[in-house]
Amino acid sequence: MKKLIFLLLGFLMVTICIAQTQPVKIVFDVTSGESGVHQSAMRHISTMSTQYPDSEFEMVIYSSALDMVLKEKSSVSKDLEALVKKDNVTFKVCQMSLDRYKLTSSSLIPGVESVPDGILEIVMKQQQGWAYIKESK
Template sequence: MKKLLVFGIVFILVLNAFGQSPEVQIVFDITSPDEGVHQSAIRHVTMMSEAYPKSEFELVLYSSSINMALKEKSSVSDALVGLLKKENISMVVCEMTLKRHEIDKEDLIEGISTVPDGILEIIQKQKEGWGYIKESK
């Protein structure tokens, strides 16, 4: 009986260890103006953040993807607002892109931050060991 109890405890511990989701850190590179790409990125981050709740995710927007982050132009603004309420998800926009398109930071959806350079942000994250996903068509 004692051996059976010990086996049961060990079995439960092993199942629990393998059943837990691994922690990951992933940066998403988004440059496309395509709304389908924006929707796909939101879907990916949503599913991954639910599957790996102890992980970190960052979306980096630059170049032609800027409309995704704008209050008045984003086709995914409602979904973004919901995502950005999660502590393990962040979204940043390249300040050089804002400058090139003559956009003020106040035009961004609430919760979106800026970084001086989107490409350098991605490179830095990769140097820190973050995984990389390019969202494209």
């Protein structure tokens, strides 16, 4: 019985190790205007994109989180500028939110792209099998 349990545990560990190396696709949802949430979100996407280079990561920013991607207001601009250069990371901002606050794409940190609707972007990613992470306090 002990041998069977040992074999099952060994099989489980091998399965977990293999599963952790499989590429994933994750979309991060950021709506908070709090700089602490922005910093935490950047840590998550930075760490994961480095640890899992074959995986894809997208951060969708909208509503009160716009300051995160604005050249003149971002508390994470240096990190964001570095991350937009990675092949497996993208940052998307909601055009409807930009319009609501009367902002243009020239206000954005270079490399940040706009999408017509942030919520729809997230829904479409989920329909394509992407995992969803809500960044909040």
